[in-house]
Amino acid sequence: MPEALAAAVRPVRLAALDTRVLAGYRGAEGIWAGVLAGDGAATFFASHAWQSAWWRHYSRGRRLLLVLVTRAGRPAGIGPFTVGRSFGGTVVRFAGTGASDYSDLVVNERVASRREVVFAALDAVRARCPDAVLDLEQVPERGGTASLLAEWAATRDYELRGRPQEVCPYQRLPDDVAGLDAGMSQSTRRQDRKNTRALQRLGPVRLVASGMEADGLSAVVEAMAEIERAHPAARRRVNSWQGRRGAFLADVLPAAAAAGQLWLSGLWVGDTLVAYSVAFQQSSVLYGYLQGYRQEYAQYGPGTILMLHLQREAVRRRIRILDYLRGAESHKVRWQTGAEVNHRLLLRPFSAGPAGWLAGVAHLASTGWRDSLRNVPGLRRARDHARQLWAPGR
Numbered sequence: 585m586p587e588a589l590a591a592a593v594r595p596v597r598l599a600a601l602d603t604r605v606l607a608g609y610r611g612a613e614g615i616w617a618g619v620l621a622g623d624g625a626a627t628f629f630a631s632h633a634w635q636s637a638w639w640r641h642y643s644r645g646r647r648l649l650l651v652l653v654t655r656a657g658r659p660a661g662i663g664p665f666t667v668g669r670s671f672g673g674t675v676v677r678f679a680g681t682g683a684s685d686y687s688d689l690v691v692n693e694r695v696a697s698r699r700e701v702v703f704a705a706l707d708a709v710r711a712r713c714p715d716a717v718l719d720l721e722q723v724p725e726r727g728g729t730a731s732l733l734a735e736w737a738a739t740r741d742y743e744l745r746g747r748p749q750e751v752c753p754y755q756r757l758p759d760d761v762a763g764l765d766a767g768m769s770q771s772t773r774r775q776d777r778k779n780t781r782a783l784q785r786l787g788p789v790r791l792v793a794s795g796m797e798a799d800g801l802s803a804v805v806e807a808m809a810e811i812e813r814a815h816p817a818a819r820r821r822v823n824s825w826q827g828r829r830g831a832f833l834a835d836v837l838p839a840a841a842a843a844g845q846l847w848l849s850g851l852w853v854g855d856t857l858v859a860y861s862v863a864f865q866q867s868s869v870l871y872g873y874l875q876g877y878r879q880e881y882a883q884y885g886p887g888t889i890l891m892l893h894l895q896r897e898a899v900r901r902r903i904r905i906l907d908y909l910r911g912a913e914s915h916k917v918r919w920q921t922g923a924e925v926n927h928r929l930l931l932r933p934f935s936a937g938p939a940g941w942l943a944g945v946a947h948l949a950s951t952g953w954r955d956s957l958r959n960v961p962g963l964r965r966a967r968d969h970a971r972q973l974w975a976p977g978r
Contacts, residue, residue, distance in 0.1 A: 599656040601700055603708040606650035606662075609636035615652065619659050622692030625727030628864040628871050629684040633839035635664055638680045641832040645669075649676070649712070651705045653696065660696035663689045663705030667713060671946035674716035676709055683832065685752065685871070685909040686926065687722045688729050702732040710740065710933075717947050718742075718931040722749060722910075730927045742931045749928040750910040753920035757904055761896050776892055779884045787854030791890065793897035794847040796860070801838060804848065805830075807857040811876050824874055833862075840864055851877075851890045859886035861894060868904040875915075887915065895919075 606612050609632065616632040628634060639648060643666075651663035664679040678687035691701045709718070723730045730746070737744040758764050765773065783789050796804055809825030812818065824833065840846035847863040847870060859877035863870050877886045898906055908916035910926070932945075 601660060601696060601704040602654050603704055604652050604654070605708075605712075606652050608648060608650070609639055612650070615659050616662065616690070619662055619690050619692045622694045623690050624693060624867075625688070625698075625724075626690055626866060627686045627688070627724075627869070628840075628845060628866040629680055629686050630664075630688060630690050631840075631843070631845070631866065633843060633845075634684070634836055634864075635679055637832055637835040637839065638683055640835060641828055642683065648679070649709065650679075651708045653701050653704045653708075655695050658695050659692060661689055661691040661701030661705060663701075663709065665709060667716070670717070671942075671950070673942075673947060674713050675947060676713055676716045676718045678720055678722075681721050683829075684722060685750075685873075686724050687720065688724065688727060698728060699732050699735075702729060703736055706733075706736050706740075715933060715936040718929070719947070720929045720931070722926045723929055724752075725925050725927070730929065733929050733931070737931045741934050743934060745930045745932075746927050748925050750926040751912050752910055752924040752926060753908045753912060753916045754922055754924060755895070755906040755908070755919045756921045757895065757899050757906060759899075761899050764895060764899050772888075772892075775885065776889060779886075779889055783853050783858075783881075783884050783886070783889070787856075788852075790850075790852040791893045792848075792850050792852075793894050794849060794863075796848040796850045797837070797841050797846065801841070804850070804857075804860075805834060805837070808860045808862075808874075808876060811857065811860065811878055814878065815876075816879055837862075847894070849890060849894050851886050851893075853881070859890045861890055863894070865903070868902060869907055870898050870903045870905070871907045871909055873909065891915075891919070 606615075613632050620626050620630060620632075623630070646666040646668045649663075649665040649667050651665065652659060653661040653663070665676050666679050666681070668675050668677065678684070680687055689698075689702055689705055691698045706718075709716070720733065723733070734744055734746065736742075758767065780789065805825060809823060809830070812821065812823040812825060815821060822829075824830065837846060837848070841848075845865045847861070847865060849861040849863070850857055851859040856878070858881045860875070861872065862874040863872045865871070875887060875891075877890075895906065906919070907924070908920065912923075930947075
């Protein structure tokens with residue numbers, strides 16, 4: 585083979601990956617945005633706006649561990665972790681755990697593969713917390729991180745326990761509104777027209793698919809909170825607009841709006857907000873995060889009217905997937921064309937010392953029975969009621 589041709593086909597050797605720990609979210613916006621732009625599997629819950637707001641409101645008792653992975657100085661990925669304690673041992677979790685519907689590393693696939701970043705980031709975590717249990721929740725199947733975590737555990741002498749954790753229904757949207765309407769049942773279209781006409785007899789009807797914050801974000805948030813407070817079962821429900829969660833969302837919404845990722849939707853009859861929806865956009869996916877409506881208007885199906893309006897506008901704006909997030913409630917399953925399965929993965933090092941080993945066993949056992957109890961409907965309702973009584977701000 586001629587020397588010039590041999591040089592042309594010789595494999596290119598990529599520079600090795602390096603890792604370092606970022607001091608925090610402040611000042612990392614540019615790096616974060618660059619990595620996120622190269623991640624085709626990233627969700628809104630991986631955004632700097634969501635992650636940094638979560639840390640400001642839910643960081644108590646945790647230490648931040650943001651692992652930046654680089655190749656030849658170029659940011660290749662970020663592993664957003666926190667370090668805490670459980671049963672006297674160290675536990676590493678994803679930042680955002682509890683609030684995020686999806687958790688994952690962020691990977692700039694133009695710089696490095698997902699496998700490279702996952703392995704480099706977890707090796708960095710292992711070096712800093714060698715005896716820690718890794719308790720990684722809400723890891724989606726898509727993107728491949730769940731299988732990569734299993735591969736890493738097998739090659740690093742970690743015990744792996746994994747289980748499906750949540751189902752997230754989604755709706756794949758057609759290319760145009762005509763296709764969307766054609767896919768609906770005739771009864772759905774007829775009921776939509778009938779209910780809209782009935783509402784119009786009560787007063788002027790206004791539908792907004794996004795941009796409701798133009799009326800003043802604080803006023804809109806108060807209107808949504810009032811809908812939840814007026815619900816007949818308000819005492820048994822967690823009001824997402826109150827307490828710590830309300831403060832967290834009040835932090836996230838303006839940041840998402842500034843980035844063009846907030847869809848704040850509403851249905852008014854006259855001056856009354858009858859139904860609302862909060863959704864976040866990442867690339868061509870829209871994540872439906874919160875919905876609510878006034879119970880006294882329930883006979884008119886305001887939630888469905890608003891959802892159909894939102895779907896049509898999403899199609900017009902080239903949204904390809906409407907993700908209804910965690911939970912298989914009937915109002916989500918009604919629209920779904922598929923479902924994402926999230927997994928909870930627990931990784932425990934076999935090399936941990938006696939104290940670390942016992943703490944790891946205790947943590948794994950406790951998460952096992954807690955997950956089982958969460959699936960018992962009666963106990964789940966009792967837990968939610970207890971939280972409302974004793975910790976209404978959660």
